[in-house]
Amino acid sequence: MIxxxxxxxxxxxxxxxxxxxxxxSNGLPAVTFNVTGGGALANGDYxxxxxxxxxxxxxxxxxxVNAVDGDGxxxxxxxxxxxxxxxxxxxxxxxxxAGQTVTVTLNGKTYGGVVTAGGGWSLxxxxxxxxxxxxxxxxxxxxxVTDSTGVRGAVTQVATTDxxxxxxxxxxxxxxxxxxxxxxxxxxxxxxxxxxxGDFAGQSVTVTLGGASYLGVIAQNGAWSVSVGASAIAALxxxxxxxxxxxATDGANNAATASQLVLIQGSGLASGSNxxxxxxxxxxxxxxxxxQTLYGYSxxxxxxxxxxxxxxxxxxxxxxxxxxxxxxxNVAAGGALSFVEDASSxxxxxxxxxxxHAAAIILFGQFSAAGFQAATDGGAGEFVTYAPAIxxxxxxxxx
Numbered sequence: 001m002i003x004x005x006x007x008x009x010x011x012x013x014x015x016x017x018x019x020x021x022x023x024x025s026n027g028l029p030a031v032t033f034n035v036t037g038g039g040a041l042a043n044g045d046y047x048x049x050x051x052x053x054x055x056x057x058x059x060x061x062x063x064x065v066n067a068v069d070g071d072g073x074x075x076x077x078x079x080x081x082x083x084x085x086x087x088x089x090x091x092x093x094x095x096x097x098a099g100q101t102v103t104v105t106l107n108g109k110t111y112g113g114v115v116t117a118g119g120g121w122s123l124x125x126x127x128x129x130x131x132x133x134x135x136x137x138x139x140x141x142x143x144x145v146t147d148s149t150g151v152r153g154a155v156t157q158v159a160t161t162d163x164x165x166x167x168x169x170x171x172x173x174x175x176x177x178x179x180x181x182x183x184x185x186x187x188x189x190x191x192x193x194x195x196x197x198g199d200f201a202g203q204s205v206t207v208t209l210g211g212a213s214y215l216g217v218i219a220q221n222g223a224w225s226v227s228v229g230a231s232a233i234a235a236l237x238x239x240x241x242x243x244x245x246x247x248a249t250d251g252a253n254n255a256a257t258a259s260q261l262v263l264i265q266g267s268g269l270a271s272g273s274n275x276x277x278x279x280x281x282x283x284x285x286x287x288x289x290x291x292q293t294l295y296g297y298s299x300x301x302x303x304x305x306x307x308x309x310x311x312x313x314x315x316x317x318x319x320x321x322x323x324x325x326x327x328x329x330n331v332a333a334g335g336a337l338s339f340v341e342d343a344s345s346x347x348x349x350x351x352x353x354x355x356x357h358a359a360a361i362i363l364f365g366q367f368s369a370a371g372f373q374a375a376t377d378g379g380a381g382e383f384v385t386y387a388p389a390i391x392x393x394x395x396x397x398x399x
Contacts, residue, residue, distance in 0.1 A: 061097065061153030062090040065104075065143050068159040073252035074139075076163045079130045086122035089115045089145050089153065096147040105142045107133055115145065133161045135194040162194040162252035167205070169246055169260045169344070176346045176364060177395055180233050180266040187214075188225035189258060193250045197222030200256075205248040210236050218248060238269035239277075239398035241293040241315035241364060261347040261364060263293070263317065265398045277397040278302045281323070287311040298394035300324050308357035315347075315362040317397075320371075320390035325383045326350075330357050333382035339369040352384065365390060 065087040068074055074083060085104060091097040094117070101112045102121045106129075113123030133139060139161065144154040169189040172178050187207055193199020200218040207214045207226045214226040236242065242264055247257045276285045278297040285294040287306030290313035296302040300321030304311075307330050319326065335354030342348055350361045350372065367386065377383045 059092045059096060059147060059149050059151040061145065061147055061151050062088075063102070063143055063145055063153040063155045064088050065141060065155055065157045067157070068141070069253065071251075071253065072159055074130060074133065074159050074161045074163065075252045076165065076254045078127075079133075079163045080127060082127045083125040083130050084122060085111075085113075085125065085141065085143075086120065087143065087155075088119050089121055090119050091147050091151070094119060096149055096151075097145065100145055100147060102143055102145045107139060121145075133163075135161050135163050136196075137161050160195075160252075162199065162250070162254065164192075164194040165199065165250045165252075165254035165256040166192050167200075167246055167248055167256040167258040169244060169258045171344070172244070172260065172262050175393075175395070176261060176263055178262040178264050180236075180264060180269070182230055182234065182266075182268050184230050185228040185233050186225055187228065187244060187246075188223070189246060191218055191222040191224065191248060191250070191256065193252070193254065195252075199250040199252070199254075200224075200248055201251075203248050203250060205246055207244065207246045209244050210242055224248075233264075234268055234270070236264050236269055237274055238271065239263065239265055239275040239293060239295070240291075241317065241362065243362070258344075259342060260344045261315070261342070261362065263364065263395060275397065287314050290314065293317060295395070295397040296321065296324055298396075300389065303327055305329065308352070308359040311361050312359040313362070315364055317364045318390075318394045319363055320365065320367065320386035321394070322389040324389075325385055326361070327377050327381055327383055328352055328357075328359060329377070329379065329381035331359070331382055332356075332380065333374055333376040335374075335382070337372060337374050337384065339363075339367060339372055341367060341369075350384070352382070364395070365392070 089097050089102060097115045098117045100115050104111045109129060111123050111125055113121045115121045138158050141157045141159055146152045191200035198220055200222055201220045203218050205216045205218055205224045209228055212232060214228060216224050216226040218224045241261055243259055243261050245259045249255050274291060275293045277295040278285055281297050281299045281301035284303045284305050287310040289310055292314045294304055294316050296318035301323035303325045304316050305327040308328050331352050332354040337352050339348055339350045345366055347362055347364050348367050350363055352359055371386045372384055374382050374384050
């Protein structure tokens with residue numbers, strides 16, 4: 001901006017050649033000057049001010065970058081879906097920045113975002129570029145912008161990658177069989193993040209068992225524990241399978257979960273009305289609703305049977321022995337069948353479906369997805385068998 005102070009009487013700028021200009025004003029001598037580089041002057045590049053007026057303030061660009069994800073961490077969600085960066089760009093005349101490009105550099109790559117009329121800007125870094133960042137590292141994010149008059153602004157911010165998080169539950173009981181005796185039950189575990197065991201320090205952990213939730217706080221070393229009262233344990237069904245789940249979020253907002261399946265037995269427990277047991281080979285155990293526990297005979301040869309809706313959520317114990325069959329009576333053979341073993345290696349979930357009916361059935365023990373076979377049951381359903389047959393010791397139901 002060029003300020004002409006004290007020129008009254010209809011001032012006028014006259015363009016000459018090769019960047020020469022002449023300023024005339026009634027009653028004042030003409031003034032000549034040159035514009036470096038031969039550029040033209042347009043409205044907005046100069047102003048006529050009265051005598052004694054203060055010169056126009058030069059343009060000043062102020063650029064900012066908002067804290068990454070509000071906390072300065074690049075986390076697993078950013079690595080999966082891309083990282084959005086945003087901020088503001090301010091100028092003496094906002095119109096001088098509107099439409100200009102903010103250039104951001106991260107890990108040697110450059111990205112651009114356009115400044116809006118309101119001064120905001122944003123851009124997205126692709127997930128693949130975020131995944132290329134090393135975990136638990138500090139990275140400089142440099143942003144720069146130049147307004148339409150050539151004035152530049154820049155800013156640098158540091159963001160730390162923290163893209164991994166895990167939670168574990170210490171093994172309870174022996175081979176998944178947990179014997180209780182009227183005392184409180186302590187459930188404990190550990191946590192670990194991209195920055196180490198302290199990633200979860202001070203964060204809450206929520207543990208669920210039998211439909212109730214228990215809250216604990218994770219220590220500086222990543223360890224945690226909760227206590228389940230004796231009265232809550234006594235209300236559990238003798239011999240029933242219970243899924244213990246734990247969940248927590250670390251300081252970088254990475255969520256982690258863990259689970260463990262236990263068969264609870266002991267004196268003083270509620271009667272196991274939701275527990276079915278085969279006492280000999282060749283028997284049929286019929287599921288009649290979710291959250292049942294069905295114990296096959298140790299020698300095998302049993303049939304676990306039911307509609308998909310009735311078997312959904314049930315737990316099968318001692319399944320997979322020689323001659324055992326799972327008969328889902330309303331799922332047509334040839335539909336979807338998959339199995340996922342839990343990280344604890346104590347159980348897994350078998351999922352079957354034909355597009356109209358589906359069931360997710362919990363299998364106690366260790367299995368391989370390749371071992372499951374499906375065939376028609378001779379009616380409207382399908383048989384699921386497992387080979388080679390399980391030979392590890394069976395789990396005895398309560399008596």
